[in-house]
Amino acid sequence: MKLPVWxxxxxxxxxxxxxxxxxxxxxxxxxxxxxxELIITQSAGFPVRQSKKTELGDHRHMKTxxxxxxxxxxxxxTRIWTDKKWEGFxxxxxxxxxxxxxxxxxxxxxxRYGVDGVNIPGKSSDRTQKWNDQIPPNILxxxxxxxxxxxxxxxxxWPEIWNDAAAITKKTKEIFSSW
Numbered sequence: 001m002k003l004p005v006w007x008x009x010x011x012x013x014x015x016x017x018x019x020x021x022x023x024x025x026x027x028x029x030x031x032x033x034x035x036x037e038l039i040i041t042q043s044a045g046f047p048v049r050q051s052k053k054t055e056l057g058d059h060r061h062m063k064t065x066x067x068x069x070x071x072x073x074x075x076x077x078t079r080i081w082t083d084k085k086w087e088g089f090x091x092x093x094x095x096x097x098x099x100x101x102x103x104x105x106x107x108x109x110x111x112r113y114g115v116d117g118v119n120i121p122g123k124s125s126d127r128t129q130k131w132n133d134q135i136p137p138n139i140l141x142x143x144x145x146x147x148x149x150x151x152x153x154x155x156x157x158w159p160e161i162w163n164d165a166a167a168i169t170k171k172t173k174e175i176f177s178s179w
Contacts, residue, residue, distance in 0.1 A: 046070035054150035056091070059083035062150035064093040064111075068143075072135035078150075080113050081126035088116035088125065092153035097135055098145035105142060108133040112153055 051065040064078045078093045090112060097106040111131045116123035135143060 048146065050146055050148060052148040052150060056089075056150070056152055060089050060091070060152065062091045062093065064095075064148050064150055066095055066146070066148060068097075068135070068146065072137060072140045074108060074133040074135065076108075076111065076131045076133070077128060078111055078113060078131065079126070079128040080115050082115050082117065083125075084117050085119045086117040088114060088120070088123070089152055090114040090155045092151060094149045095133065096147045096149070097139065097143045098147070099142050100144040102145065105139045106135050110153065112155070114155065 046069060048068040049066070050068075051063065053061070053063040055061055060082050062078065062080050064076060066074055066076045068074050074095055076093065076095065078091075080089075080091045082088055091114075092110045092112045094110055095108040096104050097108075098104055111129070113127055113129050115125050115127050118125040
């Protein structure tokens with residue numbers, strides 16, 4: 001049996017991905033396990049194109065498209081948007097590169113982007129971001145599959161809030177001490 005040049009593994013058949021509500025992209029351990037749902041996207045080689053739209057629930061959406069070139073460069077575009085009026089979210093996209101049996105050879109950086117609610121003035125509820133990553137040259141010859149994962153990855157905003165509060169307090173002290 002001749003193996004396809006490139007395969008796409010849908011998230012539903014990747015049981016080794018550990019997902020939690022607080023941080024869905026934990027370190028990935030073990031092989032990606034293909035099944036009958038395996039989608040074969042191309043048998044002609046590079047460039048490889050793949051896209052994945054994910055409905056994250058509660059009016060939150062992400063779509064990531066990638067192109068993998070023969071030099072190992074991954075060019076990605078991630079669109080993140082919400083339909084919620086007053087609440088935004090932060091999402092991440094991760095790309096996995098596998099061998100022909102689903103062993104994970106490479107995990108891209110987590111590309112993290114946030115949007116705000118539709119009714120929040122001056123803020124965007126729909127954002128499209130281009131990014132790129134590089135598959136190491138020693139991995140590229142064995143690369144035969146890919147998987148895209150979109151998910152929420154909340155950002156701790158408290159340090160920013162405390163820093164802003166400290167700056168306001170300092171400025172207020174300066175104003176009052178000048179009287």
